[in-house]
Amino acid sequence: MREELYQQTILEHNRSPRNFKKLEGATHVAEGYNPLCGDHLWIYMKVNPSNVIEEVAFEGTGCAISKASASMMTSSLKGKTVLEAKALFGEFHELVLGNLKPDTQPNHLEKLAVFSGIWQYPSRVKCAILSWHTMNGALDQKKSISTE
Amino acid sequence: MSTFNVQQYRADFPNLRISVHAKPLVYLDNAATTLKPRCVIDAMNAYYVTGVANVHRGVHFLSEQATAAFEYSRQVVRQFLHAKKVDEIIFTKGATEALNLLAQSYGRHFLKKGDEIIISYMEHHSNIVPWQMLCEQVGCVLKVIPINEKGEIIQEEYLKLLSDKTKIVSIVWVSNSLGTVNPIKSMIEAAHQQGAVFIVDASQAVTHDAIDVQDLNCDFLVFSGHKIYGPTGVGVLYGKEALLEAMPPYQGGGDMIKSVTFAKTTYNVLPYKFEAGTPPIAEVIGLRSALEYTQTVGWEDMKAYKQELLEYGTQKLLSIKGIHIIGTAKHKTSILSFVVDGIHPHDLGTLVDQEGVAIRTGHHCTQPVMEFFKIPATARASLAFYNTKEEIDILASALIKARDIFQK
């Protein structure tokens, strides 16, 4: 049996996404687009001179998985340094590919572990990872990120 | 109530017997590709088990046998399309390759700067991109006929776009994302009055009704084998003989030549001129079997039954609160595209898949249609003659379940 994909946390974040707005005065912005399913979002970040992410927000349209993932990402990145954010992206990436088992392997994913079953839905992995790729691109000063 | 014996036909399709996530498969993605009846699988197997040989290239028994089977398939396709001559049937690897062949061979040879090509807003990407590429190459101009809110081509706009500059009109007969059946015959007449050639994308039309290219009087027609219960990797280009004769080859290689020297190469006659290299032999044989199979079912019964499924499915979907059908043309085939308030089509697709129901979600390779309706994607249930009302009921329950999960 596959693990249930639409867990309560995901449905709840889809219904009321956190930090769902355009961020005025953002220092880092990127647009993410998945041409295959039409998921389309913008990530905004305010990073202070000591490389701490003070604020992070997103807007856009997409499926419940991409929206919930973006929402949960914004919650988990706030207050982290750029390096920590990038490390977390690495862990999340391994998680959605099914390479990192949060129950048995050390990690910093916390609530993000709710996506641990998504590797069993290969066509939906891209939905979960889009916001993360976009965030990473924003940190690298890339303006537009596309996943397929 | 029709007397169509759907259970009898279901028994012909082994793939219908599988389970998905421990539920019986409900296959409603027939516009993407159809399932294959046992006879198609057997015909292809027979070639691979006891009949392997290349075609047109040997004097030995197996090669002669394979060549005969291959060429017999061409006869069957000719009959299926009611073409005048067998030389007018070219095997390609699919509708996409056939359209690219037309753009590169016919288009590049006959079109020049300023000439116009007309397509419609509801074309599949395979009937858009090859023409865009051609426009870049020769400087011709692509014109697009708009559609209305029901998902029908606006005929007055078509007539306005037609002029003596129009050299090619290429139109989908039956839309894969909306189900619309276009009035192709009158559109062909109008194009001919301006001296343009008309290409019919019959990819979805092949399972809708019998086809008579002479009656239609189209100049070219294309389809893919896999959408009419045949294998992937094979498709058909029909063209009027005189036009095909006048066109240069598309690809060079074996089979398409008469003789090769470094001083001069002469091309083979039709249809071989357009069939460079070893063709998909087993697939061509499988396609023959698929076309023969459709004849045994019979168009009238099949069409009536599918129309009944369409009506039943439409009513069933409309009875669910929050569902909107995209594509409400007066003339429609059994394709139901829809969106559900508050649930993205991809989430719907995953949730109904849990119930064993296969539907397609996305833009269906028709992004302009999505843009027209201002939606990112639709969910699409496309029904074949082997589907049943019970399966539509299962889809409906799965949709209600999905909606309930999202409203929790």
Ligand SMILES: Cc1ncc(COP(=O)(O)O)c(C=O)c1O
């Ligand atoms: C209307 C239409 N045209 C063209 C095509 C392209 O067919 P293929 O991918 O088999 O070449 C399709 C298939 O999706 C289609 O539905």
